[in-house]
Amino acid sequence: MALLLLALQIVDNGLAVEEPGPICDDAAFQRRAWLDIAGTVPPVDRARAPGDREKLVDELLAGDRYSRRWAHVWMKTLTGRRGVPDEDHDGRRLLQYLQRALAQNLPYDRMVRDMVTGSGLGDENGEVNFLLRYRADPVDVTGAVGRTLLGIRLQCAQCHDHPFAEWKQDQFWGMAAFFSKTRRFYTESGDEYLPGVIDVSRDRGMFMPGLDEREMPERAKVPPVYLSGDRPADGKWREQFADLLIDPTKSPTFAMNAVNRVWAEFFGRGLLEPLDGFTLRGAEVPPLLKHLADEFVANQYDLRRLIRTIALSKAYQREARAGADSYAYMPVRPLDEDQIFDAIVDATGFTDEPYDAEDLSPEEIEEEESYRDQQPREFFGEHDMSKSRALALLNHWAVHEAVETGSRTCVGVNGRATGPAHVEWLYLATLSRKPTKEETDEMTELIDATRAKRSRLADLLWALLNSAEFTTNH
């Protein structure tokens, strides 16, 4: 407890801003925390009585919506893909691995080690699909590890020494060489070929290309050398790479990158931007990020604990304002495609229960994912709030159906004689707050509630689902 208070104190000091905005009310905090931690809006009964913030955060982190939401978040960070299979990897299995790991609160360094060292068939060992996403190719894997796990733009050094970048070409290739004994293989299964990863004893050798690939300069074989200058002993290079990667003394940006990416999920921007903009010159790192990263390491890479500190900080509890660009206010952020889909489903009761990757077969996950992959894309477009998404919210049959379902539930709970109670229920279900007296009066009148028509409730619910207040996190 005292430790948390101390950590929070440090966060608040680290973000000291002039004229900080007021702390938001409990309902606003609850909605924000549900969306960021659980990926959806709270149910009506919770929205009605928000309760203690600390208890809420703990409860959300212990719940399965947290592991489900954050499996998707990490999936996007690590692979830039949703949990669907493609010709290179089986995203479903990686999603499943991540969800399990998060549900057990597996330490982050362990998770990363699993993914970097994983061997065997991607179909059997979910974590292997991280390397498979990058074709287990030393060059692609090195770029991806640099970007997603170290927050550095190592791949810029792939082709040449950049005049201003810190990384030299031989450093890139030295890192890549750790994977030069790693191979991708395929196993025939029915009429499919399943990819996997295996280490062999023979090193294929990493060769640095010249500046122009059309010239073929003398090419020297590059030995494995980590950024820290460490060289592997004989044996399993990939495992030694993973050990160096997760060792805070060898990889000073490893923990900071994780903290920065988690932070960005909560605030819409990292403490350090761009997210892959770390350099060896630690001076550019905000002291707060450095501090949170040290804590993260000291706490055995406990992701839940990290999120707890972030979510209970004053900065996270401030009132929202569109376009806020300091920590004086929370910026208003559009819901992402998962959040908006799940929020519509949960607010209206439309479609089935949310699924748990743990309980389903790959085929079932695929079905769920393709539903979420294709449908919301069709519903909501590629972008957070593009015209395509706006049109989908206005017209898509699923939204109309959701509105019908939701209005029926509303009548079921609150009775056929419609009135202010119905208006309040719809606000709680969608906006996660009670309407003000003024709003209740205005909306009750606008839907002419005295005429007791469910269709009028459906009209209000449709408007609520389309409202900027519903489609953003604030």
Added chain:
Amino acid sequence: MKYCCTRRDLLLGSAGLWVAGNLGMAWGSPRAARATAEHCILLWLGGGPSHLDTFDPKPGTAGGGPFKAIDTAARGVKLAEHLPRLAEQMERVSLIRSLTSREEDHERAWKYLHTGNAPQETVTFPTLGSVVSAETTAPANDLPSFVHIGGYGLVDPGFLGIEHAPFQVPEAGGEVANLKRPDWISESRHERRLKLLNKLNERFGESDQGKVQASAIKFLESKAIEAFDLAAESEETRAAYGDSPFGRGALMARRLVENGVRFVEVNLDGWDTHEDNFEQTRGLCGALDAGFASLIDDLAKRDLLSKTLVVCMGEFGRTPEINAQNGRDHWARAFSAAIAGGGAAGGQVVGATDEGGFEVTERPVPIQDLFATMFRCFGFDPKKTYRTPNGRPIKLVESGRAVEELLV
């Protein structure tokens, strides 16, 4: 969020004049005065078409394959044999046979050929359609500036913001999703819903979400939305464009441009022919030939070609060597694009490849030069600097010179 508002205020809000005033203007270069493009149609050949089997035929060479070369309406310009109708249009179309790039991964090359910038992890460059959307005035009839038909959805407005994201039509033909409300919601009921929505948004305050939604609602109410309905075209016209999603997309593109849409991208995927290249390419050429040739002919007949830039290309070419599966693999060192209208000359061939189609031997055109050329047709200043959300200054294309001999 904020940067969108700023941009909007800057470009559209405070002065549509600012854009309009600059469009035809000099940008510091006297040549820009001849900018004539007001619209652009990009015919995207996803997967990377074999340049040898389309725009740069090499019959009789070791890797030339079985396709013959045919004469075209442009003297001395030959196409591969499965583009006979396009051949008739070649006085209006020019070829660049010397595009050259180093990106041979689909995704990276897709981004490169869509943005004019080699992909960087830290910046999302806007694709051409979003640039055109940002640099031109929006159609007065409330249609979107940028429509994307078919293909996979990497199209990202990047730092230009969601206002310049495309309206996506997954497949042309039939009813376009989400443009109509269900029949059982009456006009009066719909109006009531909109009134409720307005009240809610008023209370929440101004937001980008609200603005995009408002423009979406206007779009739905626009009479010009009929441009998406191909049933209004004669059977004959539809037949000419070809009975394929691509042909219907090309026809829709013509209808959209006629109605003021600034940029339409029409996708024809399937060119990644690692196996059975010739069989597949022949089939794809059938769809391409009908759609592309009809589009050019139609635009010309309607006096739209001079103000509509039409570009046809994919992310790279394919290996001049034929592999063991009778296919061709990725090849970015030398490949081709076709360009027509909108201030681009017809009947020209820029650049050349060696006998086998391996390397560029004449007038290499880096991707940045291609983009500089397209921007010149529109009169955009390629050196114009934008700021990304985190303050980094970015030019539309970092370097690149327009291919002068292609400009009218």
